[in-house]
Amino acid sequence: MDSLYVKVKRKVAEEARIGLLKKGAFDNGRRVIAEGDNILFPITKRTPVRGGVIVKRKAPALASRPRSLAEALSGVLSEGELALLPSGFDVVGDIAILELPAGLLKKKKVIGNTLLKTFSNLKVAALKTAPVSTEYRVRGVEVVAGEKRTFTIHTEYGCRYRxxxxxxxxxxxxxxxxxxxxxxxxxxxxxxxxxxxxxPYAVLIAKQRSPKEVVAIELNPDAARFMAENASLNKARILSIQGDVRDATPLLGKFDRIVMPLPKDACDFLDVALPALSRNGIVHFYDFAGSPDESARKVASLCKKLGYRIKVLDAVACGSYSPQLGRVCVDLKILGKNK
Ligand SMILES: C[S@@+](CC[C@H](N)C(=O)[O-])C[C@H]1O[C@@H](n2cnc3c(N)ncnc32)[C@H](O)[C@@H]1O
Structure with a gap:
């Protein structure tokens, strides 16, 4: 179907555009057309413009930005390849981190470049090359498009993390x-x-709550250095310690609350955490388990074996690890030691 346009000479086009906008007659849903020395502005109603004539043309709709990576890649990847695309990707700062199946690895560059073109806030596209497995829980990544860097600044709840x-x-x-x-x-x-x-836990707690003191321990020297920098960056008062939790904790006195975000191995450190808690102190214990209840039973039994009476306050699912295992946090109150 033909649509209405105002046709004006290029040299008066800007004046005409502003006039149409002021009269509320400019149609944002269609593209402006250039025809030789003339510009055709889409209009919503017959509106006279100085030096312009009203004409009718077939108009393509204004191109909209793709809403997803799959939409942006249609026409670039085959139907079979599109079906293999992951439904999402992680964004850390301005870095997109994608996990691609083997069948798409040969297309990693075109996928990375398309991703950066589609989402203009992203500057680096990286691929997960290995699962989180080392002691420092770091994953392998390969930059496939954009700026050649793996450093970024991530913002979360108003706090910034380098x-x-x-x-x-x-x-x-x-x-x-x-x-x-x-x-x-x-x-x-x-x-x-x-x-x-x-x-991220220590800075958020120090910044948003009013604790007496926040002490944070990290083994990985690189992460510990960033933690100290992030404390300054966010003006958060933290005592940051680079070292092993097992060695450092017994030297630090008693705490009202201990956060244990090492789901794979936190149970191996309960023997260090429990003696460091004040009476009625609280532990946030992370675990990978089939369900929050399963995890709560496991931690309750471990605490009993270590000679502590506890009360499970809550057990929540907070992410997934594998199709069978979820990430769970059990919040526990330590009531005291068995006689
Ligand atoms: C799953 S990550 C959690 C990091 C952080 N809490 C967060 O939410 O982003 C676990 C961290 O524990 C550190 N880690 C592992 N074993 C440790 C130990 N024995 N003492 C201190 N830190 C340790 C790793 O280097 C890693 O940075």
């Missing part, structure tokens, strides 16, 4: 869980964050 995605653990998916834990901290508490990474 980090290197190839050297430090950081999951943007855990922001809500970090806030869930932080929001339980009461004024005047002494808080220990074990396995602290680049400091």
């Amino acid at each position: 980090l290197d995605v190839s050297k430090d653990y950081f999951s943007p998916r855990l922001g809500t869980e970090r806030m869930r834990v932080a929001s339980q901290v009461k004024a005047g508490e002494r808080v220990l964050v074990m396995f602290a990474g680049v400091g």
